[in-house]
């Protein structure tokens with residue numbers, strides 16, 4: 326994968342469905358740069374950092390985590406800068422940091438429903454040896470939201486109720502009008518087998534519609550225009566009968 330330029334200050338490393346690697350974001354300011362999510366493994370993070378270096382861009386100092394899911398967080402321990410997450414994300418990461426990663430322990434979590442099947446399958450694909458997995462909490466946690474001044478560009482981090490996970494923030498690159506949404510408008514694979522909570526879905530799209538963006542970046546889809554994401558929400562609403 327190669328780094329793709331989205332706007333003046335924003336690049337992404339495009340997602341890879343084969344190993345369930347999400348889009349990773351990179352925002353370069355005059356003073357410092359920030360990653361959006363660290364990736365699903367140290368190998369994924371290294372691919373991103375190599376691309377940043379090869380493009381002559383500054384090394385990111387901070388990594389903002391959109392939500393706790395493995396594909397966004399399992400490289401946190403391998404990131405050299407500071408990691409930042411919402412308090413609830415950190416609480417969940419704390420629990421998961423105690424999980425064991427032998428195939429036996431993974432089978433047990435699958436059987437008990439603690440792990441989702443889609444995640445388990447892709448974790449086994451991404452890691453040759455799952456016992457090397459390390460989960461850690463973020464260095465910095467926040468409660469309501471966060472505004473970062475990277476120099477000439479600002480990142481607004483907003484906690485939003487969403488149908489995908491109990492935690493979850495979106496990150497708005499103000500000057501570039503780019504919105505990183507994590508996987509927020511996808512269903513919940515842990516509790517509802519990919520299904521939707523109707524109230525959370527409408528709450529989410531209602532709040533997102535108030536944000537001024539030209540590009541919407543979902544974790545596992547191509548970047549979309551406001552018109553395209555609205556069409557996507559209409560499709561979800563129909564398919565999932567969320568009227």
Ligand SMILES: [Zn+2]
Nearest residue numbers: 392394489508
């Ligand atoms: Zn997710």
